[in-house]
Amino acid sequence: MLEYKGIKIPETADEWQLYDNLKGNRDKASDELTEAAKDMVDYVESSFQRLKPRLSLSCQIVADKLNKNSKFGATDTEPRHIANRVMNGIVNQWLQKLFYTESSIGWF
Numbered sequence: 805m806l807e808y809k810g811i812k813i814p815e816t817a818d819e820w821q822l823y824d825n826l827k828g829n830r831d832k833a834s835d836e837l838t839e840a841a842k843d844m845v846d847y848v849e850s851s852f853q854r855l856k857p858r859l860s861l862s863c864q865i866v867a868d869k870l871n872k873n874s875k876f877g878a879t880d881t882e883p884r885h886i887a888n889r890v891m892n893g894i895v896n897q898w899l900q901k902l903f904y905t906e907s908s909i910g911w912f
Contacts, residue, residue: 806838811848813841877878 807810814820817834824830847878866887872877877883 808842809845811845813838813845859891859895863887866890 806815807813815838817824817830817835820834820837822830822833870883870887872878
């Protein structure tokens with residue numbers, strides 16, 4: 805496995821679990837898949853960098869309300885954890901809407 809920007813990406817035909825009983829160059833196919841996976845990492849990272857300011861702003865809006873209501877314990881660990889869970893839910897739902905369709909299994 806190749807470690808690319810903290811993500812493990814298959815490098816070999818065996819790691820990609822490509823067929824080995826067919827004519828053709830499966831090593832070339834695995835090279836193409838590895839490069840495509842690296843491109844995917846780069847693209848998603850770039851997209852996240854553009855999204856990051858909006859995520860930060862939305863977190864700041866909630867943080868401001870938590871701080872405003874600190875006398876009710878809103879700045880304790882539990883309410884902050886709940887706010888994080890909400891943000892994780894938003895991000896996970898967004899990813900599912902983006903990548904999953906009824907006609908596919910997983911993202912591809």
